[in-house]
Amino acid sequence: MTQVGEGHETAADEAGPVLTFGAPTAGEVLAERYQLEEHVNNDSAGRQVWRGIDVILRRPVAMVLRHPGGDSAVEMLQAAVAASRVIHPNLVGVYDAIDEQDRAYVVREWVDGESLRDLVATEGPLDPARAISIAHSVADALTAVHATGMVHGNVHPGSTLIADDGRVVLADARADAADSTESDVRAVGGILYFALTGHWPHAEVGRSALTDANRDSAGNPAAPRQIRAGIPAYLDDLTMDLLDRRVAAPVSDALTAELGRLDAAAEDEEYEDVGPLRFVQGGSSSSSEPIRSAPKILVGVGALIVIAIIGLIFGIRAINNTGKTTAAGDTPATEPATGADGGAAQEPAPDPQKIKITADMVRMVDPPRGDRLDGDQAKYTVDGDPSTVWETSRYNSARFGNWKAGMGILINLGEKRSLSEVQVTTSAPGATIDVRTGENDPGDTSKGDEKIVKEYKSLKDETPDKSTGTKSYITGFDPNQKYQYVLVFLTELPRAEDGDRFQISVSEIELSGY
Template sequence: MTQVGEGHETAADADGPVMTFGAPTAGEVLAERYQLEEHVNDDSAGRQVWRGIDVILRRPVAVVLRYPGGEDAVEMLQAAVDASRVIHPNLVGVYDAIDEGTRSYVVREWVDGESMRELVTAEGPLDPARATAIAHSIADALAAVHATGMVHGNVHPGTTLIADDGRVVLADARADSSDSAEKDIRAVGGLLYYALTAHWPHDEVSPSALPDATRDASGNPAAPRQIRAGVPAYLDDLTMDLLDRRVATPEADALAAELGRLDAAADDDYDDVGPLRFTQGNATSEPPRNNSKIVIGVAALVVIAIIGLVFGIRAITSGGKPDPGSTTQANANGNPADGDTQAPAPTPQKIKLTPDMVRIVDPPPGDRTDSDEAKNVVDGNPDTAWETHRFNTAKFGNLKPGMGVLINLGKPRNLADVRVETSSTGVGMEIRTGNTDPGDNGAGDQKIVETYKKLGEPDADAKGDGTNRIFSVFDANTKYQYVLVWVTELPRADDGDRYQVSVNEVSVYGY
């Protein structure tokens, strides 16, 4: 397995050290104590990593050798000495650091298992619960390191080791003058992102061997929920907040506590975990990306307080009589008069959808055998879904124009957007609306196809191009009761056999 050293390259290590004479060999005993058994690999800085045996204590060790030693190895040795002072179950133990001049080496705990990098490369993205548990362990380790005033400087999928017994440990501290506690914390966001997407969102000194994140035109990584289905919203928010430099990072112990809370909630699919607690009071001067509701709410309270103060002062100065010339009166058109302070726009709220409010629309010649799966798109569980049948072509085998989910909100409402989570990318979708449900049968479904009107242009009005789409296509001055999420084109099935998609969740936001 990859034991240590597979993290990012520091500026000093970018070209790797120069390998010279005196190369170690299997069976050689270093410092009269550490016998080299097997050359495991060379790390990202060109150092050799060996499995060895401490012949005195008779325990396996990992030996990391650098050529040459001396001044070139000062940072490596100092980082090892610093790391040896912190004892924590989620940190690899450091036993020795020796400089022989022509070479130097660090002796560390040997961990039977594999690195997170190897795990994700072999298995693909991890499930959210496992990703959370790994990040929780690393945050705990960093809290112990930061408590001593030190930083780690090399939090990376290659230095995050998962032992065969399930223990998660962080290896190979490599801090230099450019590293900081903030970088350590943002790297935990990188670990979460890598675990959830199998891509690495951070820049490296030299090109990273890890697959780069999917990025927008500005170079920002796409959110995990835009890349794959089943990522809980709170975990997605936490990951992106840690990567967003506009959002201040929490202290390591606060992050560990938050991840611990999410870790404990993972068994219940993260139900009712509440807002991210450490973001409150930790934000920078620029509003955090995910705290817009908090900001709007505070602004509304401030505006209400100011208006109340104005009315109170006027009531006192006018003896309680209304001022006919007051600028708080509406003008003849019903709009606020000049000089008024207008209340902020209302914040969209998620409308609770129940199984009796949704049904599958499957026009003839559809067999309607999947009607009972409609409830799965509003149950709050991204692991359940409405799954279409398989078709020979993306256009439903040219048998019908599409299929969809009809939502009856019970009464006309002003709407903000519809959000749809699917199992795959490349799904053709649009939002349609009508005035009634003509019937849960083949004839009724055909009537819907003929009478419901498309809202907006999907390519222009839908945000997100992954498995999560947001359709902001509603007129602010119109109320809607019947909304149809209409699938017009299918992606290939996961196994490549014909065309199919699963709709995992549908959410409607309104006022």
Template sequence: MTQVGEGHETAADEAGPVMTFGAPTVGEILAERYQLEEHVNNDSAGRQVWRGIDVILRRPVAVVLRHPGGDSATEMLQAAVDASRVIHPNLVGVYDAIDEGERAYVVREWVDGEALRELVGRDGPMDPRRATAIAHSLADALTAVHATGMVHGNVHPGTTLIGDDGRVVLADARADSADSTERDVRAVGGILYYSLTGHWPHAEAGHPSTLPDANRDGNGTLTTPRQSRAGVPAYLDDLTMDLLDRRVTAPTAEALTVELSRLDSSSDDDYEDVGPLRFAQGSASEPVRSTRKIFIGVAVLAVIAVIGLVFGIRAIGDSGNDQLASSPDASTAPQTDAQGNDGGTSTDAPSATPKKFALTADNVRIVDPPKTDRADTGKAKGTVDDDPDTVWKTQGYTTANFGGLKPGMGILINLKSAKHISEVRVETSVPGVTMDARTGTVDPGDNNSGDDKIVKTYKKVNDNSPEKTSGTTELLTGFEADQTYQYILVFISKLPQDDDGSYRVSVQNISVYGTD
């Protein structure tokens, strides 16, 4: 019997490392009501999880203790208060939240069972039907949470509890400003992926953890569950990948619940063929949302149509050559291709298939705006050599915002010529980095004034406010397809906290992909 779930699968809170207090003892009674029975574990945020007894109602409870209380425990306590307002069979019940100053604790429902993380870790990937049922339960719980205007913010295998009675319970709501209903829904896709493969897609699902990352191809692209194991229905494979694909609009939790219910309740004969997806965004009368499989089908039909058109035009041309040759207007009529372009006009559209640009030390340098000793100069070369042992490691700072000394720092990439860019992939040593991509038209110089001008004049390629990275691989997108770029700045504005209490990060590799 294992009870886990409280706390993110991340490092300690940004305020600093969380130290568990003293040594609570078996039999100790908190708030004159909750008797500690057994220390179960310390969660990923450094808090102690205990099995206890409510001596008044005589029911088992889980007690999550944190030291200290006060301001540093505000987020934990507020999340508990918010969660207590939503009653749902697939949400863990929250009974109490108490701040004693020196320590704070949350009292919640005890679930006899274990976390999905441990279940899959021990038994391996799940049967597709069971994976579907678990995702269905989570989506239903999130529907209830989102209906109140709240966000759960902490959906992952450690907070998904599987009771001994088969009940699926979502624990430890803990949303912050970076969380959203969309992120909750995409995390359900991560739960599906983990249940089916035993791997957690860190970058796509959010909530970094010590779980093994998803399988990826040579370009770092996520492989599908069907590519990882046999027996995954094509429909479930498509659904999982669509939920994890940020290019595909995420459904509401309610729409996802309806879709998973349709799959969950299908008969064995229909389970393999229940598509297409029916994400109705808002009302049942809206059109069915296209999925990856539909996109592929449309593309195939388009190719067939073009081929048919080409051969049809060729056949008509062959049969009418004599007539065209004798026509007085044949020599002067403009010649057009199948797209209506005349023969004297050519288009220089970029290729549709992105490729990785070759980068060397000559293409990159550190940008560090303030007047300092520029100790990081020359260290950018380790980020483009595809060697995980050579990195750029920032110096340690006292706070996440570089100790207030500067707005941030980063790596300037000079592609040497203007190119069409699709994305920049950045690999870091740990998650929790706030970064974005910026572009400009010139490098004013590798010096303090030049770097200061870059930071002040380069424009972000994405209007969205940058969020903390949820994994160690981040995709920076937002580049305009019809524009070309020569200078790209990968700019870090906030650092994660290291084990020694300082704030720093190592940038292990940077890759630029484009269509030139």
């Protein structure tokens, strides 16, 4: 269970080393009040996180301990004292901050639940309504923090906790001089992006760093709708505007209001009817005009002018044509649609759609020295029935006994298509799944399979990471290229459920595209 302290990763803890001297033990009572019950984990700064009991109030608490205390713990203790002044249902409560010189510790609310990081790792990207609800709660918490003049500085999937009762709690404020209210607000865009795609759009280091977003040659993250089908256009625009520093960021209360409006619309599944952005100035400003970057203002004004001119033209024509009749068979001319710049109007980019794949479009690929015994099960990966699976044989090591490169499912779409994502559902996490593409199928033979493995190109330049859940979402398709042959290739297996050697089952493979 992830608790407080699981925030952004840093290269090292500048304040000091991991707690080792005078290491606490279960049952120990600190400050004659807080009894340690269970060591939960170490946070990204190397501090120990414990579940404990306040023996006076008889309530569970989370305790974050570090060694040494004294001057090196001042920043941690000051942040805790500042956070204790803000009371809000979406902020973790801070109860105490104690410096014993040899060690220091902060006592906080214990939240029964899991972090957004762990939730997405287990369940995969969230549906839009749930992503909106979580982001709304985080923005509301930031509004309370910013109202006191403070900055949170650590809005992250690891510090966003989802309680078992559904409450969303933001934990572990850790602001430094580089943080600002704007960086907090833009981090909410990161929370939305991560919840929708399973990728983190901000740079991060450390052993537990989140999976990076897919990026273009300029380093910009791909929009959520390019990665995953079914994300409303408005939510996609909102997320990318929050991440784009060229677009003016709203203040936190304006973002909270906008997400609240979208959250209410999500309950009735009316995403497309929520209208344009309604960010308004917060604080002392009395303006009710939306916050916009200069280019968006000019585009909006230009569009209104074009609409007014078109309306005037049609109005004059209607007056001139009053009393005239149209000869039988005549059809009034239709004016071509125009955009804000006077040119032809651009059609909005279509949403990625799930591509129908049938049994005759898939086959197993098992390169030389493979036994090719499971080929008849390939059809089960596209039949839409999660109870039917393609199951690998058992191997003595995760890398197929170290005597073959792997095995997988080849999909022939029948024609070249623009693709956005592959979704693979497996029986367990821990598999390495490499998606590769090629130009043809050289034949359903051992030699043909060998050629496929040798010549097909992976979507990723680096070695794919092991899956962290049973649903894996693989992206990286070039939007300017079309594909016909896609290979979902397993290169490393998890241990079998009963612990006897290595094996996995694949129940569903889904492709999304245009």
